[in-house]
Amino acid sequence: MAAQTLYDKLWEQHLVKQRDDGTALIYIDRHMLHEVTSPQAFEGLRLANRRPWRLDSNLATTDHNVPTTLVERAQGNKGIKDPVSLIQVQTLDDNCREYGIVEFGINDPRQGIVHVVGPEQGATLPGMTVVCGDSHTATHGAFGALAHGIGTSEVEHVLATQCLLTQKMKNMQVRVEGELGLGITAKDVVLAIIGKIGTAGGTGHAIEFAGSVIEALSMEGRMTVCNMAIEAGARVGMIAVDDTTIDYIGNRPYSPTGEQWEAAVADWRELVSDADAAFDKVVTLDAAEIEPQVSWGTSPEMVTGISGQVPDPRAASDDTVAHSHTRALEYMGLSANQKITDIHLDKVFIGSCTNSRIEDLRAAAAVAKGQTVADNIKLAMVVPGSGLVKRQAEEEGLDKIFIEAGFEWREPGCSMCLAMNADKLGAGEHCASTSNRNFEGRQGYGGRTHLVSPAMAAAAAIAGHFVDVRRLPANDQSHAKKA
Amino acid sequence: MKQFTRFQGVVAPLDRANVDTDLIIPKQFLKSIKRTGFGVNLFDELRYLDEGQPGQDCANRPINPDFVLNQPRYQNAEVLLARRNFGCGSSREHAPWALEDFGFRVVIAPSFADIFYNNAFKNGLLLVVLAEDTVDRLFNAVDASPDYALDVDLERQQVTLPDGESLSFEVDAFRKHCLLEGLDDIGITLQDEDAIRAFEAKHRARRPWLFRDSA
Ligand code: SF4
Numbered sequence: 159m160a161a162q163t164l165y166d167k168l169w170e171q172h173l174v175k176q177r178d179d180g181t182a183l184i185y186i187d188r189h190m191l192h193e194v195t196s197p198q199a200f201e202g203l204r205l206a207n208r209r210p211w212r213l214d215s216n217l218a219t220t221d222h223n224v225p226t227t228l229v230e231r232a233q234g235n236k237g238i239k240d241p242v243s244l245i246q247v248q249t250l251d252d253n254c255r256e257y258g259i260v261e262f263g264i265n266d267p268r269q270g271i272v273h274v275v276g277p278e279q280g281a282t283l284p285g286m287t288v289v290c291g292d293s294h295t296a297t298h299g300a301f302g303a304l305a306h307g308i309g310t311s312e313v314e315h316v317l318a319t320q321c322l323l324t325q326k327m328k329n330m331q332v333r334v335e336g337e338l339g340l341g342i343t344a345k346d347v348v349l350a351i352i353g354k355i356g357t358a359g360g361t362g363h364a365i366e367f368a369g370s371v372i373e374a375l376s377m378e379g380r381m382t383v384c385n386m387a388i389e390a391g392a393r394v395g396m397i398a399v400d401d402t403t404i405d406y407i408g409n410r411p412y413s414p415t416g417e418q419w420e421a422a423v424a425d426w427r428e429l430v431s432d433a434d435a436a437f438d439k440v441v442t443l444d445a446a447e448i449e450p451q452v453s454w455g456t457s458p459e460m461v462t463g464i465s466g467q468v469p470d471p472r473a474a475s476d477d478t479v480a481h482s483h484t485r486a487l488e489y490m491g492l493s494a495n496q497k498i499t500d501i502h503l504d505k506v507f508i509g510s511c512t513n514s515r516i517e518d519l520r521a522a523a524a525v526a527k528g529q530t531v532a533d534n535i536k537l538a539m540v541v542p543g544s545g546l547v548k549r550q551a552e553e554e555g556l557d558k559i560f561i562e563a564g565f566e567w568r569e570p571g572c573s574m575c576l577a578m579n580a581d582k583l584g585a586g587e588h589c590a591s592t593s594n595r596n597f598e599g600r601q602g603y604g605g606r607t608h609l610v611s612p613a614m615a616a617a618a619a620i621a622g623h624f625v626d627v628r629r630l631p632a633n634d635q636s637h638a639k640k641a
Numbered sequence: 642m643k644q645f646t647r648f649q650g651v652v653a654p655l656d657r658a659n660v661d662t663d664l665i666i667p668k669q670f671l672k673s674i675k676r677t678g679f680g681v682n683l684f685d686e687l688r689y690l691d692e693g694q695p696g697q698d699c700a701n702r703p704i705n706p707d708f709v710l711n712q713p714r715y716q717n718a719e720v721l722l723a724r725r726n727f728g729c730g731s732s733r734e735h736a737p738w739a740l741e742d743f744g745f746r747v748v749i750a751p752s753f754a755d756i757f758y759n760n761a762f763k764n765g766l767l768l769v770v771l772a773e774d775t776v777d778r779l780f781n782a783v784d785a786s787p788d789y790a791l792d793v794d795l796e797r798q799q800v801t802l803p804d805g806e807s808l809s810f811e812v813d814a815f816r817k818h819c820l821l822e823g824l825d826d827i828g829i830t831l832q833d834e835d836a837i838r839a840f841e842a843k844h845r846a847r848r849p850w851l852f853r854d855s856a
């Protein structure tokens with residue numbers, strides 16, 4: 159048999175039918191749902207008098223609209239002040255109840271951001287096809303799964319048929335070789351990748367991340383990298399299965415046990431690209447060249463190292479680029495050649511499906527420990543990715559470190575990643591954010607987002623501006639490696 | 642789904658690369674549980690000078706006179722001319738819903754983001770990919786002549802310019818078929834119900850751990 163990539167293998171294992179016109183039916187193992195992209199899909203089912211095909215493949219949670227203060231959360235759904243958000247959350251509750259789909263509702267201890275919840279529950283397993291009406295579904299590919307975001311019509315299609323109608327993508331490999339410097343994290347790696355290949359660099363491709371740096375990452379780090387495959391233009395990001403993957407999955411609520419566990423592990427060991435598999439595109443990065451990253455513009459590819467500066471549009475490679483750089487600088491209120499460390503900051507957000515897992519919170523806490531948030535920072539918030547992450551962080555005392563330093567310690571949800579709830583930037587405010595998108599208005603109307611790692615965000619909160627985490631004393635304790 | 646066969650419409654130019662879905666329809670409007678009514682908030686942050694809220698009457702909001710869709714000559718535009726990587730960002734289907742609700746039937750650009758591409762076709766919105774220099778040329782032409790209209794023929798896969806020049810475009814056979822016939826994907830897939838059931842039984846036997854109820 160011809161050598162296959164990981165993507166080829168996953169595709170083949172789920173191919174129900176290949177049509178002559180190039181489209182194919184792919185079987186879906188796990189379908190995750192949240193409140194924003196599902197109501198119209200359920201409505202469609204109802205109108206056509208259809209039922210979900212296989213209930214146990216579905217798992218739902220509310221995340222985008224939920225408030226994050228304890229006072230509001232104590233009231234359950236009633237704590238959602240915005241009536242339109244409330245309807246959306248209630249609609250998911252009602253739909254799950256009506257159709258018998260498992261849902262982690264607003265005050266379930268397992269509730270959280272859908273891409274944190276799935277892996278944490280063992281609901282994301284190697285070898286699965288995982289879809290969700292959310293572009294950051296690529297996160298789940300960290301487990302050697304074929305995972306990607308779908309639109310609402312596709313959510314309805316998957317509910318009704320357990321299949322996705324799609325076309326095979328091309329294979330792309332992004333290799334990161336060498337060893338990361340101290341204080342350089344998975345977030346810096348993926349931002350550097352996007353800076354290099356651009357936000358359309360992976361369009362039409364399934365990206366497999368590989369190389370010694372990726373292999374050395376924890377599962378949390380791998381999820382951070384795969385999460386942002388979409389910001390590199392690829393619907394799918396994935397990483398081959400190894401011991402790190404298998405160790406993470408053992409003993410989670412949805413993971414197989416006993417004999418099935420043994421059989422599953424044997425099967426999962428195959429989930430790697432064959433040594434001589436061919437990729438349509440290969441990009442290689444040298445770890446030694448990756449600095450802590452900070453985005454300066456309104457697209458994730460507008461990113462540079464902490465020692466860098468805002469580019470000068472006049473030096474851009476072509477007119478379209480010059481045009482978008484000029485516009486970005488205007489929106490961001492920055493000037494050409496301004497040093498990254500001189501950017502004024504107003505808020506700090508540590509959270510989102512990119513960086514709200516326990517390891518992220520540990521990295522931020524290691525920097526914040528014994529320090530105080532700078533006076534110019536109006537709000538520094540830490541929003542754990544799920545109720546279980548929150549609980550673990552509290553068991554480790556991270557909440558106290560944050561609170562003592564002047565951070566707000568919140569309840570789990572998407573929060574200021576996209577500001578659908580009350581957590582927002584004001585117009586013109588600059589935010590050091592561990593989320594994944596710096597689009598105009600993403601974190602609030604007129605808000606200005608700078609994407610960074612959790613350690614960089616915490617350090618910026620303390621200093622009041624961006625600083626190089628490699629120069630911090632905390633790095634002597636090598637917290638950035640797996641704790 | 643709405644059918645698309647052949648259509649002629651006025652072109653509006655949106656001269657900006659990497660137009661993301663947050664720009665097409667900002668997140669506060671994603672709270673709706675309906676598929677319609679997003680048109681008044683299409684490009685909300687570019688179109689109005691204040692911050693829009695769902696359910697608000699947009700008639701009295703301050704308009705940004707500089708935004709292209711606010712110019713009188715583009716009021717009835719049905720074809721959107723855009724730059725590379727249009728529709729990048731989230732998977733929100735609200736983006737094509739908003740474009741359609743506003744009245745667009747076709748978007749022309751040098752490239753589109755993957756998920757947006759899929760979502761658009763599933764909603765009867767035709768996306769036409771043309772070479773970057775061709776798109777450049779169209780931008781200049783639209784600029785130069787008011788009421789510049791294009792004829793888009795899906796059957797023949799051709800865009801015809803006012804001067805009679807024809808440009809051909811690619812579209813995959815399945816998407817084309819569905820759009821021409823206005824077919825619903827789910828109905829088509831369910832014609833293969835037996836194949837799905839057979840696959841599922843095999844898959845369950847081979848990898849039972851993927852099925853919670855066989856644990
Ligand atoms: S945390 Fe942000 S990116 Fe992730 S699912 Fe929520 S809104 Fe989307």
